[in-house]
Amino acid sequence: MNIDSIQDGIVIDHITAGQGMKLYRLLGLDELDVSIALIKNVVSRKLGRKDIIKIDADIPVNIDIIGFVDPGATVNFIRHGELVEKRSIAMPETLTNVIRCKNPRCITSSEQELAQVFKLTDRVNKVYRCAYCETKWTG
Numbered sequence: 639m640n641i642d643s644i645q646d647g648i649v650i651d652h653i654t655a656g657q658g659m660k661l662y663r664l665l666g667l668d669e670l671d672v673s674i675a676l677i678k679n680v681v682s683r684k685l686g687r688k689d690i691i692k693i694d695a696d697i698p699v700n701i702d703i704i705g706f707v708d709p710g711a712t713v714n715f716i717r718h719g720e721l722v723e724k725r726s727i728a729m730p731e732t733l734t735n736v737i738r739c740k741n742p743r744c745i746t747s748s749e750q751e752l753a754q755v756f757k758l759t760d761r762v763n764k765v766y767r768c769a770y771c772e773t774k775w776t777g
């Protein structure tokens with residue numbers, strides 16, 4: 639795979655250095671049978687160091703997960719070798735089935751069919767709380 643010549647795919651750029659692997663895992667990229675490059679500690683004028691993920695396949699990615707892990711990242715969509723869309727992202731208000739509540743007394747612990755829903759309650763400090771028991775998410 640030539641990482642500089644993606645034909646159809648997605649480049650997640652400006653990831654805070656060190657967050658690339660976490661994002662890779664949360665997006666479930668390790669389970670996909672497509673060409674993916676995780677490039678760590680790239681020198682960046684803007685950030686000093688950054689991580690980049692290049693996906694050489696036209697697959698859906700969950701933008702909410704990217705916004706949760708790293709709201710400063712940008713997502714570039716490549717079609718036929720051209721950049722067709724560059725999207726800035728923000729922390730999502732609601733996260734569904736991305737992280738799990740750690741409170742053993744939470745209703746989601748006993749009722750496994752319930753969706754794991756978290757709400758953003760403090761955008762400045764990046765605080766997410768379980769929608770059922772309000773337990774704060776700690777990474």
Ligand code: ZN
Pocket residue numbers: 739740741744745746768769770771772773
């Ligand atoms: Zn809960």
